[in-house]
Amino acid sequence: MRRLRRFFRTPEAIAGALILGLLVAMALAAPLLFPGDPQAIAGPALLPPFQDWSLPLGTDRLGRDMLAELFHGARTSLAVGLAAAAAALLIGAVVGTLAGFAGGLIDEVLMRISDAFQTVPSFLLALAFVSIVGPSLGVVVAAITLGVWTGPARVARAEVLSIRERDYVAGARVIGMHPLEIAFREVLPNALPPVLALSSVIVAAAILTEAALSFLGLGDPNRVTWGGMIAEGRAVLRTAPYLSIVPGIALVLAVLGVYLAGEGVVESTAVRRSLP
Amino acid sequence: MTVLAVSKLSKRYRRGGKPLAAVDDVSFEIGPAETLALAGPSGSGKSTIARLVLRLLEPDAGRIEFEGADFLSLSGATLRARRARLQMVFQDPLAAFNPRATVARVLDDPLRIHGIASRAERPRRIAALLERVGLDAGLAARAIHEISGGQRQRVAIARAIATQPSLIVLDEAVSALDVSVRGQILELLLDLQRQERISYLFISHDLGVIRAVAHRVVILDAGRVAESGEARAVIDNPQSTIGKALVAATPKLNRNTPP
């Protein structure tokens, strides 16, 4: 409760939480409000917004309902963003903990692998991966994860390096605890807070990467995505700019919301963390 | 018969490229139900010896024989199993426990790891351990950071005796405590020693405390043994330079009227 109250003290956090709440509501409500296939034709093509109130945001070049697409697109964006971030944090935390706790050769090998991933621009990596394996939701998530797991891994490793020198880790060894149990039960939970602080940046980056992949036609073709909608509108950008602008705004808001909410969380825990 | 025999133990650190002897050719023995104190100024190697004996650090040279067997040759699962007999209590009881832990979890770990009690039996064993160190069994549900420093050190002792060790290393275990609490903890340690015949390797910078609870003392200076012997004899009449300096530096309370 106290943490919640502290969280809602900053205007950024409130704005972020509102935007995120709206997005989540959109994603959850999509199948209820628009139960049919969002990619089905719903009316005349290129109907501008606010003309026909059964199609409030109008239609695209093929006559598909923009509002339905926007709602279903929120599902994809959030799902990919959260799944990729969760995977990246999980892999990063495990790799970082192993590297930091084991030290020596294991640390060297894991960190050189992480270096290799870091030197390749993460978007290129995702692009290459999807073009080889083929576009589907799972592949897109994996492709994005490949590019971002190194950040959490490095943070986790640094944190583990300091924690492993603490007395309670020595104490766990003295009572005969297995090294793996020490690493994942004693050390990792205490190393997590700064790693989790990265999550907002990673979710935001993942949403953007997914949109970019979809824009280039490398998203899951069976799903509506905001990136795909923007790409779709590109051909008629002069005559019907709203086709690109509406999903574009949604994308900006989503990234902003995630980022602001993440900042709010970091702010609300900052006071606690700065003290010993 | 000895519980612990340390011979010619050495450990060097590298600082700025040049080796620095933290522990240099140190030997001592501890018998059953005996308290051996290690004393010395900071940097004399006391804590390094504690960590070497517990295999938290590996020595460069020397032998450690624990309960008649070579302790340094053990590794992996055999070492972990052997650790049940050789326990430790740290100086700062707050730092010695996982900040997220509860009292119950802290005491559950050793019982579980060494298969001392079944899952169903453990809560009862934990309650018994808490009572053994003079704490209320109801404390089990509390978080470590919620209880007082003296209570924490009692929990640390309960954890150390959970596996029925023959030797406990006490690394400045009473130094951070208030004097009024310190006396009670020392009494508890002596009581455990008498009842369970536990030996202590008692590390302290405080000669007053050592004189009160230790049978024998080893005074260290820059990683080497300066002198050793029966605790009261050494402290009342130190022979080495460092021993004399330590005695001279210990604050004295010259009370003129008996309490």
Next chain:
Amino acid sequence: MTALLSIRDLSVRYRRDGIEVAALKGVSLDVEAGERLAIIGESGSGKSTLALATAGLLAGGAGIGGTIDWQASQFQTPRSVAPPSVLPDISPARGEIGSSAAGSLAATQEIGEGGDDDLISPLAGEMPGRAAGGATERRSSAIGDNNIPLLGRDIGFVFQDPSSSLDPVMPVGKQIAEVAHTHLGLGWSQSLARAKTLLERVRLPDPESALRAYPHQLSGGQKQRVAIAAAIAAGPKLLIADEATSALDTIVQAEIVSLIRRLVAEDGMTLVFVSHDIALAATLAERIAVLRHGELIELGEVHRIIDAPRHAYTRTLLDAHLGLDAEPLLDRQGASA
């Protein structure tokens, strides 16, 4: 003798989650000019809070009541002032109090929960860097009055942990010189010359090169010597040592205690020595004040306190001391076994 400092009914409360924790409850105490007074107590007794309040170093969120009179300039009539730290922290805006209280929320956590965790650590942790520099500016600009003691100029303060009270990235000579420069209005070259003299006075080996050393190059005892040099650089009338030897080993502790004794005698300073160790306090002080749970329970001459304590708690503290002449606990146990 005149009282250099007279503390009347001082109480300090910390607030945590809406719960008030009293660190000091109505403490009244006179510190005589030129005396060596020891304040002893166990963790949670409020001894460090008393030292910090006297120096005006309490964190912003603390609620302070009572008065601390400073009579440093004897020709002026003493005037009652509220403890200094209240002035800058509360006056500007009410909103400030809320946020600073929130800041110290976590800081006072230890006090509320642990109970026996000492008050010093969270508070000292919040304080800005140097031994006697940081906190002074904000107050000196507001009040240029002689009746309010100025930390650094009138009061020197030595903390327990010199590695956190010294600036890690500034040569120690400069840290000492800064105090002289700020409070005595000396030029930098004069200040540095003074710093060198001070390093000689605190018996740092090779003061010339020590001037340019950084704290990490010095041992714990040497760092504490530097902190003491910085504390006395402006020639304060009062030196407060808050557990200044507790982090050091026995031999270094004895050296620092004798250094403090010598410096106090040479400069005619008044000393307030805060410690948990009654035996150590007795070797240095003329009078001892015993605090417990925020209350002053006994105050008197060292010999009187040690030989004829009036309060049962003082007797408990004395009995709990394990000196080199104490009867070993081993024997007591053996007899009963």
